[in-house]
Amino acid sequence: MTELRIVIVGAGECGVRAAFALREHGHAGPIVLVGDEPHLPYERPPLSKPTPAGEPLHKPIVAETRYAEAGIAFIKGVAATSIDRHDRQVLLADGRRVSYDRLLLATGSRPRLLPGATSNGRIFTLRTLEDAEALRARLAAGGRLAVVGGGFIGLEVAALARRQGMQVTVIESGPRVLMRGVPEEIAGHIHELHAAEGVDILCGREILGIDERTGSVAIRLSANRQAEADLVLVGVGSTPNVALAEQAGLAIDNGIAVDAMLATSDAAIFAAGDCCSFPSALAGGRRIRLESWRAAQEQGELAARNMLGAGEPYTAVPWFWSDQYDHTIQIAGLPEMGVSVVHRELREGFILFHLGSTNRLVAASGFGRDMAVAKDIRLAERLIASGMPLEVTRLGDPQFKLKELLSA
């Protein structure tokens, strides 16, 4: 088993973690990591905090020397163009064919675009290093930024642009910001925070058209409104990169469809990270797709173990954070699965415990200054994983220590 040839397509957080995890778990055979970007694999650029001019946005996931030390053959800047499942080979854009016994697809996702908008150098999305560099170069004091989409990326960039002295308008088609996965109470606080910082948030506004002019962009909105901007950041979600899998005939369902072990419909091929959808026990067996830093890491790690035959299901509690100004949101679990909510006040923030029908914790969402919610969210994550029924009144008592529930 240890001499399996393993190929990983996609060199983001997920693919890189998987490559190293293979070695950590004793795999002695060849590992080939294929990435289509012309860079050493990097952490997605943080744009929620200003990166001082001159400081590089490229932050390697691991130092270059560690690939060779771990015996990982990293193929940089070459796309995988197709999979030959019969001969178990991956075809690369430069004509090479790489043989595999196990293949991991960690192809990630890409930003959704606005239909009809062509980029004239004023409309941006944010995913890659190049995106981040282009955006950083254009965030200039006094300019006007329109953010399309009141999700995490849009709001983090809005906060950054305000800090850089820009005039910022956020346009959201839904009735409120952070519609996906964030409870209304927390979204309300985020909305207020941005409003207090001077961001103009327009909810419930459809985009009717985008007129690109010589010096600016005009966004025509429903209810006879128009937003004019020097720069537009589009943050309306992402699309999983499934082309390679689809072309190879693998099952697709809002992403590359994998089972609980992260195996695709071909037992020799696994998928992990943003590109895959998996059946979630927390979601009652429903197929979900996670686009978070943590999920990319954990799924990469688990896919590595399962390619080596561990046979372990993916049961990790989803978790993510977002920084907005000097505040942080952290959410563990799936708040939408809760049927009731208990509010716990903290010194510099609050936590909502989302309980399922039998007083089991299904999610916890926190909002507060800096890292004020971090400890309790981490404990909540363990309580969610444990599946134990909880005494509701104790959760809401600020004097009560959550840690006691874990040792109970």
Place this chain on the structure above:
Amino acid sequence: MSGWIEVCDADDIEAEDVMRFDHGGRTFAIYRSPDDLYFATDGQCTHEKVHLADGLVLDDTIECPKHNGRFNYRTGEALRAPVCVNLQTHAVKVEAGKVYLLPA
């Protein structure tokens, strides 16, 4: 910097918890283990500049509040990705109910 620095009363930190301590332009994390022993490390995670005192202590480990990197705070050993650089540890002693730190 030389010599032992007084940090706090031993009771100021709860068992299985951590506290931030700043001194001489440096920042530290001071730990009290479940068995009431005291330890100290550099305050910030070796992965990004996030203070570990906001993290969760469970048994011998401290978990970074942001990226979930874990360290053994007794030895400074990095235990889980993304952290791969060990934490600097510092000597700690308790005398007459006070915690003292000797920065390395």
